[in-house]
Amino acid sequence: MSKRPLSVTVIGWLFVLAGVIGLAYHASDFVVRRPFAYDLVLVSFVRLLAILFGVFLLRGSNWARWGLILWLAYHVILSGFHSVFEFVMHSVLLALIAYFLFRPAVSAYFRGGQER
Numbered sequence: 001m002s003k004r005p006l007s008v009t010v011i012g013w014l015f016v017l018a019g020v021i022g023l024a025y026h027a028s029d030f031v032v033r034r035p036f037a038y039d040l041v042l043v044s045f046v047r048l049l050a051i052l053f054g055v056f057l058l059r060g061s062n063w064a065r066w067g068l069i070l071w072l073a074y075h076v077i078l079s080g081f082h083s084v085f086e087f088v089m090h091s092v093l094l095a096l097i098a099y100f101l102f103r104p105a106v107s108a109y110f111r112g113g114q115e116r
Contacts, residue, residue, distance in 0.1 A: 002112045007100040008057060015054030015068060022047040046071075062110040065101050072097060 026047070029040050049071055056064035072094040079086035100106065 002109050004058070004060065005106050005109055007103075008060075008106060008109065011068070011097055011100060012054045012058035015050045015057070015071075017054075019047045019050030019052075019054065022050065046074075060110065060112070065110060068101070069094070069098055 023044060026040065026043055029037075049067070053064045053067040053071060057068060072090065076087065076090045076094055079090045
């Protein structure tokens, strides 16, 4: 088993933290608003996906790398309906994370053991 690249570790933990912080931020909405309001359930699901992809990225699962890219692409599309600044920032974040997750050394790490 090859050593996990630093970029994978940083990105994996970044998404775990983003998901946990996002869930904590929206936790009060479950008390204040209806607990199963459609938008609240969807936002919580998206936050849980960030945690799931982050954890499995840390475990070396190739599918989690693609999941994170799709997760970010979803945010780029969603931010297109908001401000230009949000759209640009999400696009830059997508490009940077894709660069760091698809470099040759990182790709070799994910090819090492198909599913860990």
